[in-house]
Amino acid sequence: MRFGILLALLAAMVLSSCATLSEDECRAGNWQAIGQADGAAGRDLNYVDQHAEACAEYGVAPDVAAWRAGREAGLPLYCTVDNAYSLGRSGVSMRAVCPAQAQADLTQAHRHGMRYYDLGREISELEHRRSEVLRDLGTLAPDDPRVGALRSEYSRLGLQLTLLQSQQRLYASYP
Known part of the structure; x- marks a missing residue:
């Protein structure tokens, strides 16, 4: 099947x-x-x-x-829940072609998938920002006054990244 x-x-x-x-x-x-x-x-x-x-x-x-x-x-x-979730997870909108009686289940699955997708985009942005901070750190002398702030930002971004990755795991599949 x-x-x-x-x-x-x-x-x-x-x-x-x-x-x-x-x-x-x-x-x-x-x-x-x-x-x-x-x-x-x-x-x-x-x-x-x-x-x-x-x-x-x-x-x-x-x-x-x-x-x-x-x-x-x-x-x-x-018009399946699996497809609705898969489309959402890919960031693709559902087309309005499914029977009305299926809409509630399809919408819920699609939103679940979209949440996974949105979290993935946020994770990518944080990873990019974190790599920029690391690159900036690599250009500074160890005694530069900006080093402390950049290290703090790097750590903060790492914590945010861990949190978002944990949240994304909750949406990695659909019941």
Whole structure:
């Protein structure tokens, strides 16, 4: 089951990595599979218009009904708590394509993931600042009056870093 979800998400990422469909994809006309990949990627109903535009130059029109059926089959792969958490953890917003009855659980999982992401950004900023302080310390003579303040700042940043890393571990997975 998990392998199938990963495979569908991978297919969705491959299809979504291009702004348009290729001529071969348009001519093959596997609109249900294209729709399923788009659904698994959380694409909205208007996304088929982009396919229509891409395929128009090859004289091909999408089978909208097949695409919509595929999209509906793919949406359950997007509208999962695991995916919502994963998107949040990557700093990516959830698209508003999931059923209303699932929104509360998805929103909670996404927020949990976003907290992990936000803490990671804060950690990166502190690590960068801490390395700047260390670099500054390396340029000063030991008896320079600024050394004490920089050492204090370095220690303070280290404590903050430890605290944020501990907090981030709380968000490293979602129940």
